[in-house]
Amino acid sequence: MRDEDLLIFPVGHDLGPFFPATGETFEYYEVCVGYQVFGLRTNYDYAVWMRAHGPVDETPLTYAGYRRNLISDRIPDAGARAARLAADGLLCRVPPTGAGAVEFARAHRPMPLATAIGDVGPDIPAGTYALGRPTTVFHYADEVEYWFWLWGGHFDNLWLAVEAFARTDLGAATGAGDPERCLLPALHAVQGLINHSLLFLDAAWDRR
Structure with a gap:
């Protein structure tokens, strides 16, 4: 099977941005999987993970479509960011x-x-x-x-x-x-x- 035909799934519950204390700047986006919480350190990492959620009403979302969307979004180093998320189990090609x-x-x-x-x-x-x-x-x-x-x-x-x-x-x-x-x-x-x-x-x- 070609990689382009694989389905893309995001894994984890989006807990939103984490701020260390009141008045301090954003530190990371929290994503929870089981008992483990992952911190997505930049808006770009979060955008790459979120891209696997859609766009709305465009299913099935394949790897080919996901890659096109990342290119269209012009996210810097999107491929490397997606690979890191996949290594953590937050993105799956199925x-x-x-x-x-x-x-x-x-x-x-x-x-x-x-x-x-x-x-x-x-x-x-x-x-x-x-x-x-x-x-x-x-x-x-x-x-x-x-x-x-x-x-x-x-x-x-x-x-x-x-x-x-x-x-x-x-x-x-x-x-x-x-x-x-x-x-x-x-x-x-x-x-x-x-x-x-x-x-x-x-x-x-x-x-x-």
Whole structure:
């Protein structure tokens, strides 16, 4: 498989900028993975990590698209910054299928953000779910996205969630009940939720 076709995923919960004390200047951006907190020291490092979250509604995000976006942003030394983030496990290039995709799913746990909005009006298609804040819809999720938003964090890792999903009627319709066939739609759903700030990937429960 060509590197250009690999999917890009950011890993970690964005804790925002860290200031050592009141009135002091910004020191770094905090990103938490499991029990570990990483400090992204510059705005450029943070921008490279954030670029892996989107842009919104442009999924799947492949390595080729991610690289084009970094070039377009003109971030200095973007490749070296991305390599350092990858070495820390904060950026992952993931094959869409096969053993590499399964291992990625075993190593990470989807953690939902925001909340379900509820009834959003008669002009919204059936099987569509509003997610965001009570007064603001971030995204109208499809059924697969909504399943992983609602249930994904109940499992110790994404692969266990995919196996459970495959046993549902929706999993039967999506991938004939086969977890490996359901994995790519699950990865796309996770990407879509990440780029709408509705989910982040943490370390799997046994890899924290």
